[in-house]
Amino acid sequence: MTDFEPRNLLLFGATGTIGIHILQAVLAARDQFHRVAVFTSPATAAAKKDLLESWKETKRLEVLVGDLQDEDAVQKAYEGIDTVISALGRGAIALQIPLIRLADASPTVTWFFPSEYGTDIKYSPASAHERPHQQKLKVRHYLENQVSNLAHTYVVTGPYADMYIRCAAGRDAGGWDVSTRTATLLGEDGKGRVSLTTMTDVGTLVVAALQHPAVAFNHALRVNSFTTTPAEIHAEFVRQTGGQPWNDVQYVSLPQLRERERVAWETDNPTATVFTLRRIWTEGGTLYENRDNEQIGEPPMQTLAEVIASEIKQSP
Template sequence: MAMAEKSKILVIGATGYMGKSIVEESVRTEHPTFALVREISLSDPTKNKLITHFKALGVNILLGDLNDHISLVGAIKQVDVVICLISSSQVSDQTKIIAAIKEAGNIKRFFPSEFGSDVDRTKAVGLAKSAFSLKAQIRRAIEADGIPYTYIVSNCFSGFFLPSLGQFQQGILSSPPRDKVLIYGDGNVKGIINAEEDIAAYTIRAVDDSRTLNKVLYINCPENIVSMNDLVTLWEKKIGKTLEKTYVSEEQLLKNIEDSPAPINMYLSLTHSVFVKGDQTSFTLNPAYEVEVSELYPDVKYTSVEEYLDKFV
């Protein structure tokens, strides 16, 4: 894309968990950046503060709603690429975005709201299974309508998983434990944990890259492929202390998933998928339609799990 005009990017879900990172990276890399914002968000103090921040960066704020087809088509007609980051509870609403993209007829690439494990390669149970199934249905709808796409398999978020060190039985902790730790299964199954800012950087790099068109893009940063035993060892080394370890069998974890209230049951379902069933690392990529970021963008300096843990020491 040297000397070529950079694609105009519309971010839907800009005020959500990954939204800020994607918007800021799009601006940083000088893409004309647009954010679709619901009018109700303007009266939410937290979201309004973020929207004000976006405006200061030069982001074009477009008022619209997934349930307002006219506003959605109008927003989409102003850009080249749509990146969707809506919450898992809204995943099915992406059929409305697909319909609007089809009507607008100008979109070069659609990034649906994935940003997790590969939904076509999962042995998840419970709520995670249901969530992955809905995302897989969106993939099939995109493909059926012939919409150009890139699916981002970002794997685990560092900001979500590492502060708790996977200790979700009591909810999300603010820092890793310093006395006792639960390890699921035998602790040797590897998952992949990436920093949100790095996920954003790789996503925006893919926008105008022909090598990622109609492909699944895996963010499998080599230093971030770790097991729960690896994580605990890294943390013990940093704090200079050995933790008391309790290994939780798969059978017990499945019971915990069944007995836990929301959202803990979802957190445990994801942990089971990643660190017991190996859903992020138990397969090899098919080069016909799957590509990996460390091969495409070896120049990107990402934050390793070990470096990320430093902030909690």
């Protein structure tokens, strides 16, 4: 299938946190595709009516409304579609398995991108035991063992740079707060390397994968925007906010982070997943000898300076 060319796309979760960036990148390359459609719930179609209508008018976007768990509706949506891109959120990951089963049975669907964006769930043998990975691992197992006619691609980006720099679970889990000039750097000295991808670049990388099916078919593409350290991130924040030291800068060592992660899970804290993922990243679970950007045409990526500038601009 190396001569396959995706022409008719269907996206699930296209208006969500990461899906919106993928959809925007696809629509920016609209002329490369014959059809671009999104499958969305009645509630989302109503809540985001103006946005979807504008894209229908300017980008020839097709909006298919239905229930994700209605197999008849999904089968109808698949008619004439050759490539499916899922951007379902963490809470809906398992719902991809019936979507994959129906895609495999479809006479037209050839290629499926599951919602894999983020941390590599098969980075090392230890990855199999990480709690946040379990649903994605089930989806991978199904794709690799239960389908007959369907190619897949995992776009593995590592953590989203935009989210990494924010205090997602309060200061205990690391992050920067521009409004208060406070920061918590992960790692004893903040010099541990971490690979990051901006959410905008996730969309860019998915489109690049679509343009290189011979490379992407049945592979995990390990891609990123840049590799940096918490110390380098902080230095860039300081530089762009006038060069003066920030009010309060703390460090969280790996043992401290592991202890906070343990307590979060034992107390059913909803931020437990955040602690686990940040511990994985601080352990080096985003780093590779080589990245696969070159394999898909080396698309232009955003820089650390651009991410910091955007965060400062959005700060109250």
